[in-house]
Amino acid sequence: MSTPLFDPGLQPERTALAWRRTALAIGVGSLIALRVLPEAPGSLVWLTPAVLGLMFAGWLWWRADRRYRVTTRVLIERGDHAALPGGALPAALLGFVVAAGLLALGVVIAVALGR
Secondary structure (H helix, E strand, O other), rough: OOOOOOOOOHHHHHHHHHHHHHHHHHHHHHHHHHHOOOOOOOOOOHHHHHHHHHHHHHHHHHHHHHHHHHHHHHHHHHHHHHHOOOOOHHHHHHHHHHHHHHHHHHHHHHHHOOO
């Protein structure tokens, strides 16, 4: 038996799909980082952003799925919009994007200085 739908427009499902696309984009971007970032001989420093990005993408996928299940359950059982999940997931994504941007700036500066 399938879960009843709260919204005929499937808004929670569309939101969950958007979070999955975001996690997938971060994962693919992290894999591309392995190819694009300069290589330092004998150093794993350049692998760190890609590994952290892949880990964050997996975590984001997991949290987005959990958020979808909680949202759907709350809306079906109680219909209480005040009990919906908060903004922790968007805040985590914001933190990741800011950190990735600062890291990218550091890489550009390091390559420009020849280090």
